[in-house]
Amino acid sequence: MTARLRHRWTDIRDAVHARVLNGTYRAGDKLPRDEDLAAELGCSRSTMQRAMQDLSDSGLLERRRRGGTHVRADPVTRARLDIPIVRREVEGIGAVYGYRLRHRAYRNAPREVLNRLRLEAPRKLLRVEALHLADGAPYIAEDRWVCPETVPGILDLDLSEQSANEWLVRNTPYSRCDLAVTALQADAPAASALHCAPGAALLAIDRTTWIDAAPITTVRSICRPGYRLLTSI
Amino acid sequence: MTARLRHRWTDIRDAVHARVLNGTYRAGDKLPRDEDLAAELGCSRSTMQRAMQDLSDSGLLERRRRGGTHVRADPVTRARLDIPIVRREVEGIGAVYGYRLRHRAYRNAPREVLNRLRLEAPRKLLRVEALHLADGAPYIAEDRWVCPETVPGILDLDLSEQSANEWLVRNTPYSRCDLAVTALQADAPAASALHCAPGAALLAIDRTTWIDAAPITTVRSICRPGYRLLTSI
DNA sequence: TCGCATAATATGTAGCTACTTATTCTGTCA
DNA sequence: TGACAGAATAAGTAGCTACATATTATGCGA
Numbered sequence: 001m002t003a004r005l006r007h008r009w010t011d012i013r014d015a016v017h018a019r020v021l022n023g024t025y026r027a028g029d030k031l032p033r034d035e036d037l038a039a040e041l042g043c044s045r046s047t048m049q050r051a052m053q054d055l056s057d058s059g060l061l062e063r064r065r066r067g068g069t070h071v072r073a074d075p076v077t078r079a080r081l082d083i084p085i086v087r088r089e090v091e092g093i094g095a096v097y098g099y100r101l102r103h104r105a106y107r108n109a110p111r112e113v114l115n116r117l118r119l120e121a122p123r124k125l126l127r128v129e130a131l132h133l134a135d136g137a138p139y140i141a142e143d144r145w146v147c148p149e150t151v152p153g154i155l156d157l158d159l160s161e162q163s164a165n166e167w168l169v170r171n172t173p174y175s176r177c178d179l180a181v182t183a184l185q186a187d188a189p190a191a192s193a194l195h196c197a198p199g200a201a202l203l204a205i206d207r208t209t210w211i212d213a214a215p216i217t218t219v220r221s222i223c224r225p226g227y228r229l230l231t232s233i
Numbered sequence: 234m235t236a237r238l239r240h241r242w243t244d245i246r247d248a249v250h251a252r253v254l255n256g257t258y259r260a261g262d263k264l265p266r267d268e269d270l271a272a273e274l275g276c277s278r279s280t281m282q283r284a285m286q287d288l289s290d291s292g293l294l295e296r297r298r299r300g301g302t303h304v305r306a307d308p309v310t311r312a313r314l315d316i317p318i319v320r321r322e323v324e325g326i327g328a329v330y331g332y333r334l335r336h337r338a339y340r341n342a343p344r345e346v347l348n349r350l351r352l353e354a355p356r357k358l359l360r361v362e363a364l365h366l367a368d369g370a371p372y373i374a375e376d377r378w379v380c381p382e383t384v385p386g387i388l389d390l391d392l393s394e395q396s397a398n399e400w401l402v403r404n405t406p407y408s409r410c411d412l413a414v415t416a417l418q419a420d421a422p423a424a425s426a427l428h429c430a431p432g433a434a435l436l437a438i439d440r441t442t443w444i445d446a447a448p449i450t451t452v453r454s455i456c457r458p459g460y461r462l463l464t465s466i
Numbered sequence: 467t468c469g470c471a472t473a474a475t476a477t478g479t480a481g482c483t484a485c486t487t488a489t490t491c492t493g494t495c496a
Numbered sequence: 497t498g499a500c501a502g503a504a505t506a507a508g509t510a511g512c513t514a515c516a517t518a519t520t521a522t523g524c525g526a
Contacts, residue, residue: 066489077316181462183416183434201416201434229414298477299519
């Protein structure tokens with residue numbers, strides 16, 4: 001049998017991708033319609049559709065009804081960012097995970113926190129400051145505010161044993177999540193929490209989640225010096 | 234007609250998602266097989282398959298052949314990060330884009346740069362330092378190394394007019410891209426380029442691209458103070 | 467009861483048809 | 497020439513069948 005087996009849609013995708021890489025189709029060019037390309041590469045339109053859809057999702061192509069498929073003129077670097085539970089991340093680098101609750105209070109949230117949660121009226125929220133450790137050393141310091149109205153069980157939970165990070169992620173799926181990554185200089189509390197010099201540059205990840213319109217939690221995770229946020233395509 | 238039109242696969246996806254949100258299916262739970270759920274929600278298995286595939290891609294569910302579909306016990310926050318051409322980004326915030334070439338040289342690359350490009354042997358590379366401006370103020374300073382072997386035209390290009398960022402992104406599609414985000418303290422050159430205080434915390438985005446195994450370029454983009462990298466799901 | 471071959475099963479993939487929808491082209495009429 | 501209705505087009509979606517594949521369950525023999 002020299003005849004090829006059926007083409008897998010990933011092969012078709014890679015074949016089209018290769019044509020963009022090798023210059024057969026250049027930035028801005030229009031590709032043949034799915035049906036013709038499918039005939040040319042020996043697959044069905046459904047398979048081509050899947051391949052094209054994937055290339056369109058990944059930012060290489062642009063597709064418009066009736067307009068056809070074009071190589072994006074302004075390509076974007078589109079990466080997938082996976083942020084696991086901190087415990088998993090620490091274990092993933094081969095370190096022993098540790099956790100320490102530093103502060104817990106039920107009190108009025110500052111304006112800035114209400115903004116992040118898109119709340120108008122002043123409100124009492126649960127504030128939790130905690131430290132994640134890798135092999136005993138500070139790894140990530142998190143400063144979290146939780147809405148007890150959305151997460152009823154949280155006020156009765158013993159957060160000295162399990163982290164709010166873990167409990168929330170396991171028990172409270174969200175429908176919407178905002179993420180922001182910034183660099184900030186370590187202030188005195190951050191420096192003491194992370195055992196670094198005041199003024200050190202630290203990566204901060206702000207995450208806010210909602211279930212429908214109801215805010216769940218907003219957290220600023222400040223990572224130890226040298227932390228790298230990685231993705232690969 | 235009270236009968237519904239055909240269900241769109243996104244509706245089916247959202248219906249299943251809603252069941253996870255409202256606790257019908259909890260973390261770790263096994264879902265009914267596609268066929269049964271499809272019957273229950275009134276769609277075909279293909280539609281259910283699409284919906285499930287999407288939920289699996291987004292990190293909410295885990296699917297295994299024969300094993301069935303489960304709600305992920307360790308959910309991940311999975312975000313999509315789009316990094317456009319700097320010009321587009323600046324224009325996107327409503328500012329006037331500007332560009333300035335600061336330095337250009339063809340010389341031996343330091344060890345660290347070769348590592349990023351996964352090159353073993355010493356090699357001469359094109360180094361380009363440039364500044365992207367928003368409304369005349371420094372926005373992103375990039376320190377780039379390009380492989381002329383992979384990108385033949387680059388040595389003859391006048392980089393004082395158009396940025397290497399733009400030219401490369403438009404003319405050199407890549408098959409692989411590594412991304413890393415870190416925080417660093419402004420050293421003297423960075424501070425002078427970005428008009429900020431030495432020691433300020435800055436966000437750095439390192440990007441390295443290859444076409445197959447051939448390295449294209451590696452670039453460190455240092456963003457102005459206060460820069461936020463955003464995603465939303 | 468242990469090990470292994472085999473069966474059962476749920477998802478993954480390919481291909482087909484039929485229809486929908488967004489967009490662009492075109493031709494006609496004022 | 498310009499506006500607009502309608503035709504044409506290419507991708508999007510839904511549903512079907514058939515088969516592939518990975519993994520778990522089962523049952524039989526030693």
